[in-house]
Amino acid sequence: MAKPTGNPINDELLKIAAQNNISTIWDRFMEQEPHCGFGTLGVCCKICNLGPCRIDPFGEGAQKGACGADSDTISSRNLARNAAAGAACHSDHGRTMAKTLLDVGKGIIKDYSIKDPAKLKRLASEFCIKIEDKSDLKIAEELGEAILKEYGQQEGELTLTKRAPKKQQENWKKTNVNPRGIDIEVVQAFSRTHIGCDNEYKHVLEAAIRASLVDGWGGSMIATELSDILFGSPEPIRAEVNLGVLKEDEVNILLHGHEPLLSDIIVTASQDKELVELAKKYGAKGINLSGICCTAAEVLMRHGVPMAGNFLQQELAIITGAVEAMIVDIQCIMPSLSEVAKSFHTKLISTSPKAKFVGMEHIEFHEKDALAIAKKILRIAIENYKNRDRSKVNIPKEKMTLVAGFTMENVFYNLGGSFRPSYRPLNDAIISGRIRGVAGVVGCDNPKNESGLCHADMVKELIKNDVLVVQTGCSGSACAKAGLLTPEAAFRFAGDGLKEICETVGIPPVLHTGSCVDNTRILTACCEMVKEGGIGNSIDELPVAGAAPEWMSEKAIAIGWYFVASGIFVVLGTPLRVLGSKNVTNYICNEIEQLYGGKWAFESDPIKAAHLMIGHIDKKREALKLKPLIYAKV
Amino acid sequence: MHLKKIYCDIKKCLGCGSCEIACAVEHSKVKELNNAISESPLPIKRRKAEFIEEGVSISTGCHHCENAACVTACMSGAMYKDKKTDLTQCDKDKCVGCWMCIMTCPFGALTRLREEKIVLKCDLCPDRDKPACVEACPTRALSLGTFKEFKKLCNM
Known part of the structure; x- marks a missing residue:
């Protein structure tokens, strides 16, 4: 089963990969299919050496591990x-x-x-x-x-x-x-x-x-x-997204990973006159930084550095043949990168004391010498410009603009007026029925999802139904690529009520609030909404919901759990690996709501998942006895 | 000798049971793992991953034998050799659940469906190009082919 990536430029670059026998995540993913059934259902126990033990999900074989664990x-x-x-x-x-x-x-x-x-x-x-x-x-x-x-x-x-x-x-x-x-x-x-x-x-x-x-x-x-x-706290900022942000005539440097310590100082160092001159000496017009994964979100939010792509695009970025260096730190960095880079001139540089990668040059980053190390790394990248093989360069043209940089402090400051800065305007918009509620759509991207467009499909459905969407991480860049993070998106995609608010304030209907650690901005925003009053006295009473339609990392599990335990309904695109236990599944998807007000749900169809969230938001609106939506379809 | 059937290279078989799960899912109503496990009655596999001795496992199912003991032993005529394909098949409507086939099968390849008193066996997944177990085998120990092809595959 060939899975389209949901992004024509990905497909274009995958053709080049195939011609050159370069294996990508989509190839390797297919080789893993079908995934181990015991693992998928969470009934494989590798914890001790009595095992590994597996429980037969079809009831015929073992129902207990050697120690008796069911x-x-x-x-x-x-x-x-x-x-x-x-x-x-x-x-x-x-x-x-x-x-x-x-x-x-x-x-x-x-x-x-x-x-x-x-x-x-x-x-x-x-x-x-x-x-x-x-x-x-x-x-x-x-x-x-x-x-x-x-x-x-x-x-x-x-x-x-x-x-x-x-x-x-x-x-x-x-x-x-x-x-x-x-x-x-x-x-x-x-x-x-x-x-x-x-x-x-x-x-x-x-x-x-x-x-x-x-x-x-x-x-x-x-x-x-x-x-x-x-x-520095982010401020709304306009930037560009997708692999088209790479430049033919500049030194392209990708920042990939998560911690902003290195990436932020590299942004500073890239403006160093000496280094810019060096780049020119090598025939480049300048230094072009762009980001992958959450590092992209960090430098996007604070400096407007363009986002080259999300998790799934890291190999493709190298396949453009136009990347002088990819600088990585920790988390979500595919071990396959060094294999892909063998076919190109791209230098891969690992920097974190916590992570080394086979085939990458390791220049360890220490905060004490931050600037000097950043400059050293940039110099290596610039000097590599001369090795770029023009015949291998295939930079896609596509890119999209977006506005990012929203934080829990500034987001409703932008609502302006005499109330600022306060959450009053947001709460009022919800109470008056212009905005139905707020949804956080976050998380990774995953080749398990057939269209690769789950994020954008879900978010379009939500904003069409007057749900204001907040985003982080790779989900944010997926929707940015689909053009949903621009103020203009409100006119094209949002329902009438949400459109009115976006138009008045001049914000996009979908707000990018940063990297995956910045999901906490959503928690804080929920606290502020409660404090402002009128839409519930605790987080679980708010008309809000969350989703990670293409989750894959363990971090996503922790994030989902803290939202659930903080009272929020969380929908995942693929189930947590617990379905092999009916009790655990029922507990986390139903019973737990009585303890925390939040619970999990699993739904692979992004539109159906959006409606699970809308249904939940409506249930909360009803409990709060809020007015019906002003522009609700009859 | 020319019949294409499922062979298991025991040098590669880890006994992981992926073939069993894939078989059960393929023979479920929904044909999808996450939902197949909550079907009632639960789908039943027609393949077994068995431990032989330390470090040796094998995945077995119906061998579609040339002179099939099960066919000879079947008193109702339910078990038969398909003239076109040479596969050993079971006509559910004729099966009376006497279990004689189970008694005679040298490979233990047949499964009882007690409630309905019928026997279940490998049908080589008629809806698929390749049987589900072969596709699911993570070490490629299972293959579909003639005996000659299998011999070539494992350099016998």
Whole structure:
């Protein structure tokens, strides 16, 4: 079964790949089909060496592993470990940011500074740090210390969970999932799921929820807040997206991965006169930076650096033959890149102490020498321009404009008027029935999805039904490519009520709020909507819903869980790997709603999934006794 | 000798059971894993991945034998050799559930459907180009072909 990629320029580049015998994710994906049934259903247990054990989903064979674990225990343990790994990634990301903030404050790191002192002070106050007449650096030092302390904290609670409405906090305490510290919950998810340990599935899933809450209200939220403090809070900014942003006559450098520490300083270094001159010396007109994955979102949001593509396009970017260097750090970087790059002149440079890649040159990045290392890497890229083989260059023409850079602070500031900056205009638009509700459509892209257009199809259906959409990560770039992140999209795709709001304010109907750690901006926005009042006293009462139509990473599992446990209905395009256990499936898709107000649903058809979300939003509107939609179709 | 059937190269078989799952899914109503597992009655596989000894496993099913013992033993005439294809087939309407075929099959390749008192066996997936188990085999231990082709495939 050949799967169209849903993007003609991808298909174009895949033809070149096929002609040159270069294998891509779509080829390798097909070779893996059909996927292992035991793994898909979550009933393969590899935790101990009595196994691996599998449960026969058709009931004839073994129904228990050697130790006696059944499908409930096995699938819940697997899910908890996935969630913990996802939370670990985001929390480590946050840790790096906190350590950097601390060292900037101490004066050890000089290449970064405090770009948003107001936010620094706001966050410091949340952490009960006395501001008095302390310098920004002193506050940064104390805040860095306070945050890092929460990583090793053994009891008590996380400061940022207090941002959540009272009901959410109560729910967590009542169900015994309120996180005590950041690292402890990730460690404990692993210790609890060891052979012969926690095996009551609901109890095992508590570990998954704790670890995920640590992600959403801990590591990720810290990462977002500190990125804003160190690199500046984003402002709405116009930029371009898709592989057409690569340039024929410039040194093309791709930034790929997740942490903004390196990418942000590379943006600064790329403006260095000496380096620009060097590029010209080699016959290039300049240095053209663009991003892949969440790194793209980070530098897009703050600097308007174009997004070359999302996760699935990383190999294709190299196949254009026009990329001098791809600089990577951590997460979602395919090991296949070095194989693809063998056919081209592209230099691959890995930088993180946390990740080395076979076949890549490793130039380790240390925050203390940030600028010098960034310049060294750029120099390698520029010097590689002379090796570009013009006969192999195939830069697609397609690109699209978008407006990104929305944050929970600025997004409704843009609504303007006498209320600003407040969430009043948004809440009023929901109460008056112009906007039906808000949906977060986020997550990865995945060749499992036949059209590859799930994100755009779902989002179009949502905005057509007056649902304002907020996005992050690869989902954001998928919709950006489809032209949904422009103010003009409101006229083409949005329902009349949403169109009115977008027109008045001048915002797109779909708001890009950043990378995958920036999903926490959506959590904070929900808290603000509750605080503003009129549409529910807790997150689970808000007319909102979430979706990850093409999820694939463990981080997506952690993100989904923290939204569910924070009271939000989350729809996934492909099921979590738990269907082999009826009890676990029923628990997370139904029963859990009574505990947290949120629950999971699985629906592969993006339009049907959109209507599950719309149905949920309508249910919430009804419970709040809100007026019917002004422009509802009769 | 010229009949195309499913062979298993035991040097490659890991006994993972992917063939069993693919078989059950193919013989379900929906033909899709996530929903097949909640069908009632549950779909039944016609293939077995079996452990022989440490490091040796095999995936077995009907061998569509030339002189099929099951056909000879069948008292109702349900089990027959298809004249066109040479495959061993079972006519469900004629099967009375006496299980004589199960008694005589040297490969244990037949499965009882107790409720309906009929026997189930490999039909080489008539709706597909390649049987589902062959396509699902992650190590390519399973192949569809003649004995000659199989011998060539595993350098026998």
